Amino acid sequence: MSWNGNNGGGNNPWGNGGGRGPGGGNQPPNIDEVIKKGQEQLKQALPGGFGSIGLILLVILGLWLASGYYSVKPDEQGVVLRFGQYIKTTGEGPHWHLPYPVESVIKVNVTQERSNQIGSDSNNGTRNQRYSRGSSLDSSLMLTGDNSIVDVKFSVVWNIREADKFLFNLKNPEQAVADVSKSAMREVVGQNKIEDIITRLRDSIERQVQTKVQETLDGYASGISIRRVQISASNPPDEVVEAFRDVQRATADRERAVNLADAYKNEIIPQANGEASQLTQQAEAYKAEVKARADGEAARFLSVYNEYVKAKNVTRKRIYLETMEEILAGMDKIIVEGGKNGSGVVPYLPLNELKKKKEN
Amino acid sequence: MKTKSIISLILLVVLLFVGSASLFVVNETQQAIVLRLGQMNRLEMNAGLHFKLPFVEEVVRLERRMLNLDAAETEVVAADQNRLIVDSFARFKIVDPLKAYQTARSDQGRSALLERILMSSLQKVIAENTMPDIVTNKRAEIMDRIAVVTNENAKEVGLEIIDVRLKQVEVPTNNREKIFQQMKTERERIAREQRALGQSEAVTIRANADREAAVIRADARRTASITRGEADAYAVRVFAEAFGKDEDFFEFYRTMQTYKKALGKSDTTLVLSPDSEFFKLLMSGGKVKK
Numbered sequence: 001m002s003w004n005g006n007n008g009g010g011n012n013p014w015g016n017g018g019g020r021g022p023g024g025g026n027q028p029p030n031i032d033e034v035i036k037k038g039q040e041q042l043k044q045a046l047p048g049g050f051g052s053i054g055l056i057l058l059v060i061l062g063l064w065l066a067s068g069y070y071s072v073k074p075d076e077q078g079v080v081l082r083f084g085q086y087i088k089t090t091g092e093g094p095h096w097h098l099p100y101p102v103e104s105v106i107k108v109n110v111t112q113e114r115s116n117q118i119g120s121d122s123n124n125g126t127r128n129q130r131y132s133r134g135s136s137l138d139s140s141l142m143l144t145g146d147n148s149i150v151d152v153k154f155s156v157v158w159n160i161r162e163a164d165k166f167l168f169n170l171k172n173p174e175q176a177v178a179d180v181s182k183s184a185m186r187e188v189v190g191q192n193k194i195e196d197i198i199t200r201l202r203d204s205i206e207r208q209v210q211t212k213v214q215e216t217l218d219g220y221a222s223g224i225s226i227r228r229v230q231i232s233a234s235n236p237p238d239e240v241v242e243a244f245r246d247v248q249r250a251t252a253d254r255e256r257a258v259n260l261a262d263a264y265k266n267e268i269i270p271q272a273n274g275e276a277s278q279l280t281q282q283a284e285a286y287k288a289e290v291k292a293r294a295d296g297e298a299a300r301f302l303s304v305y306n307e308y309v310k311a312k313n314v315t316r317k318r319i320y321l322e323t324m325e326e327i328l329a330g331m332d333k334i335i336v337e338g339g340k341n342g343s344g345v346v347p348y349l350p351l352n353e354l355k356k357k358k359e360n
Numbered sequence: 361m362k363t364k365s366i367i368s369l370i371l372l373v374v375l376l377f378v379g380s381a382s383l384f385v386v387n388e389t390q391q392a393i394v395l396r397l398g399q400m401n402r403l404e405m406n407a408g409l410h411f412k413l414p415f416v417e418e419v420v421r422l423e424r425r426m427l428n429l430d431a432a433e434t435e436v437v438a439a440d441q442n443r444l445i446v447d448s449f450a451r452f453k454i455v456d457p458l459k460a461y462q463t464a465r466s467d468q469g470r471s472a473l474l475e476r477i478l479m480s481s482l483q484k485v486i487a488e489n490t491m492p493d494i495v496t497n498k499r500a501e502i503m504d505r506i507a508v509v510t511n512e513n514a515k516e517v518g519l520e521i522i523d524v525r526l527k528q529v530e531v532p533t534n535n536r537e538k539i540f541q542q543m544k545t546e547r548e549r550i551a552r553e554q555r556a557l558g559q560s561e562a563v564t565i566r567a568n569a570d571r572e573a574a575v576i577r578a579d580a581r582r583t584a585s586i587t588r589g590e591a592d593a594y595a596v597r598v599f600a601e602a603f604g605k606d607e608d609f610f611e612f613y614r615t616m617q618t619y620k621k622a623l624g625k626s627d628t629t630l631v632l633s634p635d636s637e638f639f640k641l642l643m644s645g646g647k648v649k650k
Contacts, residue, residue, distance in 0.1 A: 084387035085407035143530060145496045148543045168388045171425040179428070179449045183525040190495045190529075194543070220426055220451060220522065239540045243547035250551035254558030261562035265569035272573035276580030283584030287591035294595035298602035301613065305602075308609055316612060323616040332629040335639075 068099040075111040077163035080104075089164050108163035113227060116178045118185070119153040141237060142186050148194040153233040154206075156181045156213065158226045165223025173222055177213070181229070184212035198234045198244075206231055381414035386421065391457050393420045400458055422457045423467070426522055431475050435532065436483055442491040443535060447528040450478055450510065452519050459518030473517055474510075478524065481509035495529055502526075 071094045072078040078090040082103045090105075097103040119140025140153050158177055160166045170176055188208045192201055210229040217224050236244045308315045385408070386392045392404040396417050404410050404419075412419065429450040436446055452474060454460045464470040485506045486494060494502055507524040514521050531539060603610040623630075632639065 081388065081407075083407075083409035084385040084390075085409075086388045141530065142528075143495045147492075147495075147539065148546075149536065149539055169425055171389075171423060171427050175428055175430075176451070179430070179527055180525065182527045183449075186526070186528060187499050190499055216523070216525075236543070237540065240543045240547065243544040243551075247547050247551045247554065250554035250558075254554045254561070257555075257558035257562040258565065261565035261569075264566055265572075268569050268573045269576070272576040276576045279577070279580040279584045280587065283587035287587050287594075290588075290591035290595050291598075294598040298598045301602050301610070302605075304613065305605060305609060308606075308613075312609075316609075319613065319616055323619055327619050327623045328630070331623065333632060334629060335632045 064099050068097045068103070070095055070097065070105050070107075072107060075109055076107045077110050077160075079106045079108060079163050079167060081106070086164055086168060089162075106163075106167060108160055108166065110160045110163060113157050113159050114174070115155050115157045116174070116181065117153075117155045117232075118178065118182055119151075142189045144189055144194045144197060145191050146193045149237050150189060150194050150197050151233070151235045151237050152185060152189060152197070152231060154181075154185060154209075154229060154231045156226060157228050157230065158224050160223060161225040162223035165221050167223075169221045169223065173224060176217065176220065176222060177224060177226075180213050180216045181209065184209045184216070185229075187212065194236065198236065202231050202234060378414055382411055384410055384412055384419050386410060389423065389425050390421045391424045391454070393422070393457050393461055394418075395420060403457060405457075420461060422454050422460060424454070426451050426453050427467075427471075429471055429474050429478065431478055431482075433528075434479060434482065436486040438486055438491045438494060439488055440490040443532050444486070444491065444494065445528070445530045445532055446482060446486065446526055447530075448478070448482060448506075448524060448526050450474065450507070450524045451522040452514065453522060454518060455520040456515075456518030459516070461518075463517040470517070470519065474514060474519060477513045477517075478506075478510050481506050481513070482524075485509060494526075499526065499529075 070078065072090055072092050074092045076092070078095060080087045080090060080095075080097050080103055082098065083101075087103070095105075097105055140151050141149050142152055144150050156177060166173060185205075188205050189197055192205070197205065206229045210226050213229070214226045217226070235241065384392075386404050386406065388407040390407070392410070394401045394404060394412055394417050396413070398418075401417065405424075429452060431448045431450065433445055433447045436444055438444055454470075460470060464473055485502060489498065489502055493499075503523070503525055507521050510524055511521040530536075603614075
């Protein structure tokens, strides 16, 4: 990884430090004209034989001074060194430094986000191997606070905040980020329970790790800013994942049992309410009916009675006769003359026959 | 004229050569020891351009930045006899370049030296603590302690420990199985508990529902009975009021109605005696008066 995209240099910024600065190709296009004009002016100012050698020296001097020109892009910081000693950091825009070999500049990209994947399969082969010596440990398995093991894969995203600190205070800062992140993640995971780590505490763990890593790197004066820590996966290890899934299923089972019971409740309560309302309505109907009938019959009786009062005997006889008429009209009648109280008749009553007749 | 300029040119070249041999640059990332004829003469700690006597003095440059020591994994025994595999790293600086240069000439040599020091202090500190403390409770404290112990010995070789961190603290593979087993049983317990809780909650909900339904029905029945009772009472009162006006007539009237309802059908056979009250006109030939 190079410190800035433009130079593509190796890990040592001084390896080709002298070669920096714009070459001929970077010069402004009108420089030839300027030189020509200068030559003419010089010729006028310095008449005589001095001429050509002085002119060549002047041109060389001019080119040498121009080689100190450099420009810093918006996403970069330029770190100026004088004989290897740090002088200043320059921001965006065109700048000039004393030309080689006095001063040189290192440009560092400070906005680019760099990321370290930790415990991720895709990078195990390259990045992690470089940093840990043939680790026999699975780098993403961690001990938790409740003596369990959890599998956490995460990445750390960072950028350079202060280019000079980044360059001068830490050898191999990238490795520092990876190592410190690993350590911090394990520290935080070690303080929590596995269930919380794989469920509700992810955000909080990310934030805690970020703070810890930042603090440690600040302690190194590394000039690095941790943008964020992202947990890409936090799972129980493969060996026990089935047991964890069964807990999920059990939770689902519990919910389903409760839901079924609720459904039952929602079914029988309205049913009972319906029956209840039927019962009360029936009672109300009975009440209305009974009342109406009572009122009606009472009124009927009273009507009849009022008439009866006017002519008691006649009415009584009339009612009696009308009733008899109605009754006797529809009945089989047997009239038997007998002794007193009809005692003579009784022995001859063919009750069995009468009954049979009824059955037919 | 020509020879003069050639001589001056040679002089210039010689001067440049001697001048460049008497100057040296120390980078911002370096510190330098100046040796005169192999003997330590002075330190140049600051970056920049420095002078030296040409040909007699030589410059040894050492790293001034913070360095990393990625220590090898090591198996240690905690105070509670738990075995742990610890992967650690240290950050250090060369604070006494001369001592550092004397004890080990190369970076690798220094790292190896420091690693031995780190390992022994790591073993010592870990052995004083229990596994839960190392993993959970006192991790930061333990890391600081290891750094302090390491630093005591590192000073003697011109190095200063900035910090020591435990990158990974894990149990050996065979102990891991035990943890997995324990995790599994723990999950099984939770799963069972969840299912049992589900059952008990469901039963409770059903029982509550049944009770509620029964109460609703019973309440309705009570209300219905009260209503019916009210109706009956009303009827009784109304009838009593109406019929009470003339009990004798009521009896007669009501009896007649009952006859109509009860007797007026063709399947009834009536056996009558001609001397009954009803026939007193029938046999008397129309004479009403006795």
